[in-house]
Amino acid sequence: MTTIRCGLILTVALAGVNGYSADTNSPEQIAACLAAKALTNSSAMEIITDLTTEIGPRLDGSEAEKRAADWAKKRLEQIGFDKVWIETFPLEHGWVRGIEKAEVIGPSPQPLILTALGGSVPTPDDGIEAEIALFKTYDELLAMPAGSLKGKIAVVTQRMVRAQDGAGYHFAGKIRAAGPSEAARRGAVAYLLRSLGTDGRRVPHTGGTHYAEDAPRIPAAALSASDAEQLERLFDKCAPVKVKLVLTPRVLGPVTSQNVIGEIKGCEKPDEIVLLGAHLDSWDLGTGAIDDGAGVAIVTAASKLIHDLPQRPKRTIRVVLYGSEETGLHGGIAYAKAHQAELEHLVIVAEPDLGQGPIYKMDTGVANPDEPSLKRILTALTPLGVLSGNNESHGSSDVGPLSEAHVPVVEFDMDATDYFDLHHTPEDTLDKIQPSRINQSTAVYAVFAYLAAELDGDYRAPAPKSVK
């Protein structure tokens, strides 16, 4: 009978009548209403459309990221959040992309398509010309002795594996993060990798890299999948392959970024907070639709649905739209630091940052996975197609630093089968967003946030011993 009662609630709510009574509707019934509404509602699509159209790309520390923050603050206010504010934090330095050109000089002259890794140092203005040393696995590069790549451009063409849970990215991450310094230690003058991506196209994927303190900083860029395969074919002919590389990114001085925070106050326990995160910054190449405009739209639209209920849940729902995630979780770290004194008020936290969904599994990182309300939440999510996962989560992205500080986390696993076809590329644009997928994710977050705010679960207490 949930559906019928749901219709009643919504009718009453829409009519603005105060006859609604929480007593007559269980939390699960209200959650089912939220889910039903999320699946057909246009809020998430409207939010992501406006963010990616009116702002577009929003690299951290940039003017565009500040415009995005102002846009977000206004949007949360329009929705009716009780309190909305911006918290600014410093970034050691900004970074902007420049020219990025590469070509095979010999033996088969032709252009290559690549893009600089975030944070890469530039080449000299007239570029670097050098023979390549190509490795089809990262381990082959690591097996090379010091000095063995002297004067060469190291190229790693290891493929990233497609996996529903994004495990391929996890395993390949070090090729981008640590590869440039590993190549430099062995004498390389520049570093190229096959883009961390699951597509087979002519589109390079950017992403941050991290220079080690004890290695020379060499220019680093990601080849498109097609270009990496072209280099493999040329290299396999066993004649020396010479490449010219021009990268002119610039490191800026200190800049600032910011987190945008909004609250829907709880009606009984306003000091207890269910926190939903997402990050507002994006890489510069696309318009940040799947990464992480989708997350922004999901948590904002889910909160709006809860805000629009005739009666608020007991606890406060706080949305944090983080800045500067892409270049090192700076927003998440700044938030955890600035809010250290109130971390104990955070009941549970969650963040979508793996695309538009659908969400297919619920993991937790809590002290007491047997807490009965978790089972009630999972049961309420079952009709949406959500499986039970494990209790090994450390939280995704920006809520990771909170998990490290022992704040309970939930992680809703999004189907990432096609996520890494688009991730960090110019193709990360609005036209890739499918209403049915982003709405399912919004429904999951709405149900979760509502029940976590309503059900009085305590996820910090140690798990009760089971009596046999």
Added chain:
Amino acid sequence: MTTIRCGLILTVALAGVNGYSADTNSPEQIAACLAAKALTNSSAMEIITDLTTEIGPRLDGSEAEKRAADWAKKRLEQIGFDKVWIETFPLEHGWVRGIEKAEVIGPSPQPLILTALGGSVPTPDDGIEAEIALFKTYDELLAMPAGSLKGKIAVVTQRMVRAQDGAGYHFAGKIRAAGPSEAARRGAVAYLLRSLGTDGRRVPHTGGTHYAEDAPRIPAAALSASDAEQLERLFDKCAPVKVKLVLTPRVLGPVTSQNVIGEIKGCEKPDEIVLLGAHLDSWDLGTGAIDDGAGVAIVTAASKLIHDLPQRPKRTIRVVLYGSEETGLHGGIAYAKAHQAELEHLVIVAEPDLGQGPIYKMDTGVANPDEPSLKRILTALTPLGVLSGNNESHGSSDVGPLSEAHVPVVEFDMDATDYFDLHHTPEDTLDKIQPSRINQSTAVYAVFAYLAAELDGDYRAPAPKSVK
């Protein structure tokens, strides 16, 4: 029993025994052998792999196109063509791409991805900044009075329709070819169109444009589908949208291009020629795999299969790998002119230039569509999945000028459903080629060429009157 006899023929051929007799195998049986071999043979894949890897992009008039011609001459010689030669012809001017950058300046600053149309004049070095006038159909632009676009950048975002026979390209062609001059006549300072393509991605499609004599020459470029839709959304907000455009292509002085020609002499009527064409040049953005490396591979591999038969067909098979197709059929026109005296020796001509296939229909453009050998050819192609089409063909691409000179043509319609997802983009690379598709097309061309060279059909004679 075709299969068994086919095995016998091939065995005999491989053993190098001279006991083969054409009398014991019908032309249809030999054609079936050719088809069976083409479907599993690796020749077409080897040819397209080497061309797109060792040469890569080969814009007409470029050094790379000349390298491609040398490569092709050597390849035909290696296969064992009896005679291979290169015919050079002049091009009025060359053209090379330069910087191509665009951005929305206001009200929502963000970059746009586009590419210059082939032949476009440059903007000033510091670009053009202007308000856009956006038209969702080309007819809306045409309906504007003279002078009404003064100082504006005209943008046409009409979508190209996906169709198996490529009809969408045919209908949309004028938007690219004539649009710049139509916009200029109305006062526009630059012209942008939504790429002529069926994909919805962030990848612009280049292609030639044609400036009319009586209109100012304005810079012209193609937006990616995603960027065209982004501009539509911004334009629909009804605030003026201002765009900055920088294009720095250069028009070079007179250059040359060339056709590569190879012959497998007929054993009985060497002066009667079945001509198979394809074009060797490609746009500069990709490596010319589907356009038209595939065509080159199909006709070359089909000819190789016929060459490798124990006995030659009666007529000569001539392969022409044309230069400079993309910027105006220059190779096809030069060939028709240079060979005017021998056009009557051309029995029939065909050219694949719509991707890798599969081929699904056979059209003709002949004086006597009831010629019995055409029916025999079609019957032999039926097992490969080829339908009977019409007699309205004027030949595709480079053989068009021959059709105009009343040379009989066959046109094998290739399934172009996904061709315009890749056409004229950086995505036109080897990894898009599927052996099963290119091999089917090779089988069709091998069967056609063999039977046309063996069956004595005369496609120039007037159709016999049917007696009722």
